[in-house]
Amino acid sequence: MKKVFLIVGALTIASMSTSCKKDGATDSSKTEVSVKGSDDANDIIDFNNIIIEEYKKKSKRVDNILQYMDKAVAKSKGENVPFIPSVIPMIGFSKKDISEVPKAFGKDKDAMDKSYASFKSSFATIEKKFEELKSYMSAEDYKDDKGAKADGIAKEIETASNTFFAAGDSILKTLKPIADKAEEITLKDHPLKDYIITSKTVLNSLDASYDAMDKSFAAGKYNEAEVQKAYDALEKTLKANQDKKFEVKDASYTSKGVYYDSFNRDISSYLDKLRKVMRDSKGSGNVSESNMSTLDSAYDSAISSYNNFIN
Numbered sequence: 654m655k656k657v658f659l660i661v662g663a664l665t666i667a668s669m670s671t672s673c674k675k676d677g678a679t680d681s682s683k684t685e686v687s688v689k690g691s692d693d694a695n696d697i698i699d700f701n702n703i704i705i706e707e708y709k710k711k712s713k714r715v716d717n718i719l720q721y722m723d724k725a726v727a728k729s730k731g732e733n734v735p736f737i738p739s740v741i742p743m744i745g746f747s748k749k750d751i752s753e754v755p756k757a758f759g760k761d762k763d764a765m766d767k768s769y770a771s772f773k774s775s776f777a778t779i780e781k782k783f784e785e786l787k788s789y790m791s792a793e794d795y796k797d798d799k800g801a802k803a804d805g806i807a808k809e810i811e812t813a814s815n816t817f818f819a820a821g822d823s824i825l826k827t828l829k830p831i832a833d834k835a836e837e838i839t840l841k842d843h844p845l846k847d848y849i850i851t852s853k854t855v856l857n858s859l860d861a862s863y864d865a866m867d868k869s870f871a872a873g874k875y876n877e878a879e880v881q882k883a884y885d886a887l888e889k890t891l892k893a894n895q896d897k898k899f900e901v902k903d904a905s906y907t908s909k910g911v912y913y914d915s916f917n918r919d920i921s922s923y924l925d926k927l928r929k930v931m932r933d934s935k936g937s938g939n940v941s942e943s944n945m946s947t948l949d950s951a952y953d954s955a956i957s958s959y960n961n962f963i964n
Contacts, residue, residue, distance in 0.1 A: 729800030
């Protein structure tokens with residue numbers, strides 16, 4: 654049970670990056686998304702960037718709660734559990750909270766409203782049940798009922814977690830193409846347009862490589878051909894990005910070259926880690942949890958570097 658939730662949370666987080674904004678009016682009549690100008694585009698991008706930060710922090714906390722829950726339930730049933738992992742408090746968001754889904758989403762707003770409401774309410778349920786479980790374990794009430802209540806709370810947390818990750822996945826699937834289109838509008842005259850577009854191509858290949866390895870992890874059987882194909886694609890897109898000499902006419906963006914190079918280096922480092930995981934997985938026939946954790950960390954670093962580049 655724990656493995657499933659951790660996979661879903663990690664995969665979703667890894668697929669997210671912030672988007673780039675721009676000032677000034679822009680004609681969006683040629684796009685497929687209902688964006689009426691730069692104001693709508695920027696509203697969508699604001700929402701995209703805020704929801705990503707919120708989802709990252711909440712998903713990490715849910716993952717930690719699930720780990721705690723597994724150990725707590727086991728201990729409540731009399732199993733030998735020498736250590737129950739602590740759940741680190743969730744630090745407040747640095748960005749403004751979301752009061753509502755922007756009207757700029759047009760026909761997709763209703764679906765986003767429902768998914769976001771489910772996302773928030775399920776997280777609140779998880780927090781409430783987690784507090785109940787902590788109190789139960791702290792008072793050692795499991796000595797009275799042999800873990801029966803822990804089982805009940807765990808089932809409620811599992812149900813809420815499924816809802817939480819499903820809602821998050823729905824939000825991201827709906828949001829990604831809309832945010833991408835909005836970003837295309839804002840990038841029309843952006844000095845870094847070409848570099849951002851090619852770097853986005855690298856990110857798409859990064860997503861595909863992670864997804865391929867994650868599928869092998871979930872299946873319990875390493876798919877060498879699929880992972881190798883994704884690796885080769887990422888290596889190719891990275892090389893194209895590295896070969897692109899960073900030159901901008903606007904001197905105020907010259908310093909962005911450092912972040913561009915840093916992004917490429919972190920992708921290269923991810924490939925190094927991926928090769929090791931591929932080698933280990935080929936030998937064992939499956940992908941270990943520790944190797945996926947290593948890949949998660951390298952992936953997060955690459956995403957952070959990209960965000961530093963465009964922000």
